[in-house]
Amino acid sequence: MRAIQMTEFGGPEVLKLTELPRPEPGPEEVLIRVTRAGLNFADTHTRTNSYVQKATLPLVPGGEVAGIREDTGERVVALVGTGGYAEYAAAPEERVFPIPSELDDGLALAMIVQGTTAWHLYRTSGRVAEGESVVVHAAAGGVGSLAVQLGHPLGAGRVIATASSEEKRALALELGADVAVDPAPEGLTERLIEANGGRPVDVVFEMSGGEVFEASYDALARFGRIVAYGIASQQPNAVATGSLLRHSRGVVGFYLFHCLGRPGMFGDALSELFERALKGELRAVVGHTYPLAQAAQAHIDLRERRTTGKLLLDPSA
Numbered sequence: 001m002r003a004i005q006m007t008e009f010g011g012p013e014v015l016k017l018t019e020l021p022r023p024e025p026g027p028e029e030v031l032i033r034v035t036r037a038g039l040n041f042a043d044t045h046t047r048t049n050s051y052v053q054k055a056t057l058p059l060v061p062g063g064e065v066a067g068i069r070e071d072t073g074e075r076v077v078a079l080v081g082t083g084g085y086a087e088y089a090a091a092p093e094e095r096v097f098p099i100p101s102e103l104d105d106g107l108a109l110a111m112i113v114q115g116t117t118a119w120h121l122y123r124t125s126g127r128v129a130e131g132e133s134v135v136v137h138a139a140a141g142g143v144g145s146l147a148v149q150l151g152h153p154l155g156a157g158r159v160i161a162t163a164s165s166e167e168k169r170a171l172a173l174e175l176g177a178d179v180a181v182d183p184a185p186e187g188l189t190e191r192l193i194e195a196n197g198g199r200p201v202d203v204v205f206e207m208s209g210g211e212v213f214e215a216s217y218d219a220l221a222r223f224g225r226i227v228a229y230g231i232a233s234q235q236p237n238a239v240a241t242g243s244l245l246r247h248s249r250g251v252v253g254f255y256l257f258h259c260l261g262r263p264g265m266f267g268d269a270l271s272e273l274f275e276r277a278l279k280g281e282l283r284a285v286v287g288h289t290y291p292l293a294q295a296a297q298a299h300i301d302l303r304e305r306r307t308t309g310k311l312l313l314d315p316s317a
Helices: 041-047 105-125 142-151 166-175 188-195 210-218 241-247 256-261 267-278 292-303
Strands: 002-005 016-019 029-039 064-069 075-079 088-092 096-098 133-136 158-162 179-181 201-206 220-228 250-253 286-291 310-314
Touching: 002 292, 016 292, 029 075, 029 105, 029 292, 041 292, 064 088, 064 105, 075 088, 075 105, 105 142, 105 220, 105 256, 105 267, 105 286, 105 310, 133 142, 142 158, 142 166, 142 201, 158 166, 158 188, 166 179, 179 188, 188 201, 188 210, 201 210, 210 220, 220 241, 286 292, 292 310
Parallel strands: 133 158, 133 201, 158 179, 201 220, 220 250, 286 310
Antiparallel strands: 002 016, 029 064, 029 088, 029 310, 064 075, 075 096
16 A cells, blocks of 8 residues: 655654554554545654654654545544554544545644644533633644634633644635734733733643743733643743742643543533534635645644644545
């Protein structure tokens, strides 16, 4: 089968198209013929072995796929861990979910990681209360575009989006944000407070780290929370306990895959997201679909913020 394999860590050039044997599913695993593989920003960290979960070589990257179960012929979306950038992938059966017939592969892939992340930012880590203001950074991205749409249905009183271009900010407003601002660190604290009617904000969903984290933290109200679910800038932050105490602020981390070990946390969220999509309450912003051989270019585009929404790989192209 055709697959993208890494035999070393490094830049996009380490993503090599090659021929590999079809994977053999183990006990309680299923084999999936992949119709689309999802791309995530985390994949770019895996490529350099700088992700939360360390990788081993050789490696076929890609943690999520949509496709056809070889044993039943059912359309499914699945978390495979690794091996997604290929024509076939094996997945634990407990992490394989049927796709409703009315939904396409792109939407299913947007929901399985980005959608469930957005849901848990509100419900599990942010614990957003009715009427609270919420800041969604990278609001035109995979998680951000869904978090914007979930804001008011999940109780947010005001949804403040940030995005890096006029076009992306316009998309965030179209998706339901009340206001959209530039995410540049300089002056960001003041812009967020101004966007909230001159009041500090209640909750921030933050995935950049570094200066954006600091500026967002400084914009928090009393009892406000910042939820860190990524470090795209690869710039770490340190928060002083004295600052937390003086301002009654909270800093919470969120890593989606910790939900997998707790029954219901993952499947229930995905089911709700599919239901909302079927009712027309939630749509996925699906960006470009790249041929499998262009996985390296997809990584480049993703890192350089040239993309919008969910990115996909087509193993048949």
